[in-house]
Amino acid sequence: MMRRIVSVWLIDWPVTVWANGAGRVSPPEQPVGTHDGPPFALITRTARGAVIHALNAAARAAGLSAGQTQADARAILPTLICRPADLAADRAALERLAVWSERWSPAVVVDTGQEGMEGLFLDVTGAGHLFGGEAALLAGMEARLAEAGARARLALAPTPGAAWALARWGREQAVVSEGRTRDALASLPVEALRIEAAALRQARRFGLKRIGDLYDMPRAGLARRFRDGAGVGLVQRLDQALGLAAEALIPTRPPPKYRAWEAHAEPLCDIAGVEGRLPELAADLAAALEKDGQGARALTLTGFRTDGRTTALTIKSGLPGRDVPVWMRLFRERGVERLDLGFGVDALMLSADLTEPVKAHQASLEDEAAARHAESLTALIDRLSARLGEAAVRVAEPQGSWLPERAERWRPALGLKRAVRPDAEVADADPRHRPILLLDPPEPVEAIAELPDGAPALFTWRRLARRVARADGPERLSPEWWRPPAPEREARTRDYYRVEDEQGLRYWLFREGLYGREYTGADDERAPSWWMHGMFP
Structure with missing residues (x-):
């Protein structure tokens, strides 16, 4: 299928962004920073000082141009209104416009190749009939852009280079059919080929003013006539515009299939x-x-x-x-x-x-109740996630660690694969030996034990003293030397105890650090300490 590319030239785009910006509108009788208002320019700071980045029609009619210093411009036109340019805002607005332009094509490309020539490329191959023809497509695009506050010139051609040149130097809303590109470009100036400034200066020196002047010149000889390799770029741009060399367009966002x-x-x-x-x-x-x-x-x-x-x-x-x-x-x-x-x-x-592919299945050959249960659970998760947000609906995913705080992690339930990875299987621990409520992080406890490495006989947690009636343990968990410890904790051996107080409440406590091996009595800060890590039913 013949390729069809639309080039949109957004005339004085920085001025458009300024005029449409919130809080930038002056009283109606004297609008500042608009296309039709008094002379106005946006300024950038360079090594030469303040330089005009963009200007409106009134400033251009007074003889000003982009690239002039602010001092020179004010000398020519003392009434010129100047404001600082915001290049980041211009780029962000152009990207938003590109997303909005997906109404006409899923493949939209932001074009910022030349300053003052900002615009868009749209690949509308095979889409013209959806809008009543290609001429109607361009007319509709121009009207919609005008309603959105953007001044634009558009052209449609078989190549990006041809469409770009015609949008900026051709007649309004030019539509070039296949086989007519060469004739359509012949009368346009050489700068319409998007060539570098050095190549443009040399082309003018050689008397090459129109694109048509290049057609009959041998490509190899044309490239050699230019110094510093400028001719290579000229030949490449010419061939791209004529469709003799490929030019890829990478969309701003991947188009949905x-x-x-x-x-x-x-x-x-x-x-x-x-x-x-x-x-x-x-x-x-x-x-x-x-x-x-x-x-x-x-x-x-x-x-x-x-x-x-x-x-x-x-x-x-x-x-x-x-x-x-x-x-x-x-x-x-x-x-x-x-x-x-x-x-x-x-x-x-x-x-x-x-x-993702949808796998067909025969309900009669499988456990229908289990299948319906899985579908109902998925539907419930989908609805809760849609109403409350993905982060609000989570499930615990097992991890390959014996340390309780690392044995699982919370993940959004939406889209989580139900299968557990082999390295995450930690089912060897008896679930009866694990609390139903885990405190993360563990909370400090003051405990008294009959023996230094024995079970606690009395402990104080949250300022309440509790006497231990029964204790079971220890269950020793060594530090995971192959993993870095948590920033707030030192990796030391833990001895866990399941204890029951005189009121029948059951807790999961651990002593961190070993007497004699990890603590010798020389440093009180490294003395073994007690922690509350969870509670049993």
């Missing part, structure tokens, strides 16, 4: 309207997944707002699926009302962000 999309002539301004369209989108997406034997574990609903922003909501599932009613229930649990529609959304996209 499975998505359902629809545009609306009138914006949807309330949540009810979005909810009404969601089942049909979900059905289309489920059909595409079923065709490839896939199921979705993560779905994102994206609304493309009329002001150039997007709003999105994501749901996740522990198992891959394509059951539309289940998806609808999860979206309701997640809260579709969380979508910020602004002044309305005129396009919706439902995409499958994470997919």
Whole structure:
């Protein structure tokens, strides 16, 4: 299929970002920092001092240009209004616009190759008929961008280089069909090839002013005529523009393989309207997944707002699926009302962000009750995670360690594989010897024992003294020398005791440190200490 690329040139993009920024609007009678307002420039600091980074039409009409120093510009136009440029904000706004532009294509590329020529590339191969033809596509894009506050020129061509050149130097909304690229570029200036400044200066010195002047020149001879290798870059850009050399476009975000999309002539301004369209989108997406034997574990609903922003909501599932009613229930649990529609959304996209193969099974040949129980548990976890958040629903995952605080870790239950890894099997410990409540971290205890290395006879915990009626132990756990100790604890041997006080309450205590081996009496700070680590029923 013939490649079709749209280049969007965002005219004076830094000024657009400034004009649309919150808190940057002056009184209506004297708007500052707008395209149609009084002369205005954004300034950056360089080794030459303050330099114009971007300016509006009024400043350009007065004879100013990007790259001039602020002092020179003020000498020409004393009334020039200057403000500091925010390059990070310009880039962030451009990336947001790229996400918003996914309404037309899932493959959108941010183009910041030349200062003052910021824009986007969109790969719309095979998508023109969805918008009433390629000319209608460009017209719609320009209108939507204007509504979002961006001034733009667009062109559509078989190559990124040709589309870029035509958007900036060609006629408005140029659409170049296959086989017409050479003619469309011939009259454009050489700088439309995106060449370096050194190559441009040498080309002008040789009298090469138009791209068409390069067509009949042998490529090898053309490259040799330029000094310092500048001709190599010129030849490469020429061949890329004409489709004789490949030029890859890497999307800002990986495009989803499975998505359902629809545009609306009138914006949807309330949540009810979005909810009404969601089942049909979900059905289309489920059909595409079923065709490839896939199921979705993560779905994102994206609304493309009329002001150039997007709003999105994501749901996740522990198992891959394509059951539309289940998806609808999860979206309701997640809260579709969380979508910020602004002044309305005129396009919706439902995409499958994470997919896995769906394995078919015959319920009659397996334990149906067990299968239904597993599905019910997964559905419960999905709904709780959607309503409360992933971090609020957790399960304990066994780990390969004998130390109680390292024997398990808490993980989000959503999507956690139920199988336990072989190195995490720690089932040799008798569960009756482990408390149902583990204190993490252990709490200090003052204990008195009849023998230095014996069980406690009396201990004080949380300022209450308790006399021991029964004690069982010790169970010795040596330090894991192959692992670094916790920052707040020293790795020493532990002797655990299961003790019961006179009221019948049962505790899990341990003495940290051994007399004679890890403590000789020379350092009181290293003396064995007692700790409360848990409680039994």
